[in-house]
Every structure is written in C-alpha cells, then in structure tokens.
Amino acid sequence: MKVGMGRSVVNEDADVLALRALAWTLADERRAERLLAVTGIDPAGLRARAGERPVLAAVMQFLLAHEADLIACADAIGVAPDALARAAGVLEGAGA
Template sequence: MTDAPHNDAEVLALAALAATLTDARRAERFLSLTGLSPDGIRSRLGDRALLAACIAFLEGHEPDLVAVAGDIGASPEDLLRARAELE
C-alpha cells in the first residue's frame, strides 16, 4: 500500500475543496481567482494539481484555511502537509 499517503492527501484535499465550494463567499472567490468553472472543477476532481491549488488558495487567506480545516475535522497543518504531498 505505498499509495496510502497520497490517497490520504487526495481525500483531505477533496474534502477541503468541497468545504471551499459550499461556502458561497469562498466559492465565488475561488472561482474568480482560478478562472475555473464548476464544470471545469468537476472534470478535474482527480487532478492532484487542482487539489493542491485549492489548498494553496486557502493558505492565501489564513482565516479560510483555519475555517475549512475545522469544517473537515483536520488541522491547518494537515492541509499544508497534504498540499506538499500533492505537489
């Protein structure tokens, strides 16, 4: 099971992406800054670069990073480690 850490990072990043997109203000900012559309995101859900970019987006505004981490039952440090694994 050598892929387990990567899978964990992907699962955590997917949860962070879902939490990001369920908050209207955060979702609007994410879509605006990335230029992605909802369809574009759906088509790239397995893309490690997209998942890492979502966490990087959250890092850009610490209150969002902390809020999303709390929403998904993780620590901000967990998210940062996941991003590093995904990059």
C-alpha cells in the same frame, strides 16, 4: 478530535483531505466564487477535473493563501491546519 498531527500525510490522505477541503470551500457561494476567480478554473472545468492533482493542489494553495479560511476549513473537517499544509505539499510533489 483533530487528526493529522504528528504523522506524515501520504498520497491517498492528501487526495482525501483536498477533496474534503474542496467540498467545504464550495459549500459557501462567496468562497466558491473567490476560488474560481483566484484559480482561473471555470465551474465546468472544476466539475470535470475535481479529482485531478493539479486542481486539488490549486484548491489547497487557495486555502493556504487565506489563513482564516484554512483554519475554518481545518476545524470544519476535523483536522489540524498543518495537515492541510502538508497535504498541499504532497499534492505539489514536495513529498510526505
């Protein structure tokens, strides 16, 4: 069952969703390399700052920019794609 439909994403939920999305993204080498190239984050920087909101927001924007990845990620982690979009907004300071 997919969660995240019909309820707002709070700050903690946004962090957790983004970390789960990051793990999913990094599980595929080509996707991980594309994330690093698009965001400009190097592997050491990603390891050191993976839990920081600007990095998590960049990960979410990466997924939002690639609809196929957004949908696949949402399916893999068991949430609706709009939950990931709302989490991105929270991480960027747009509110819940």
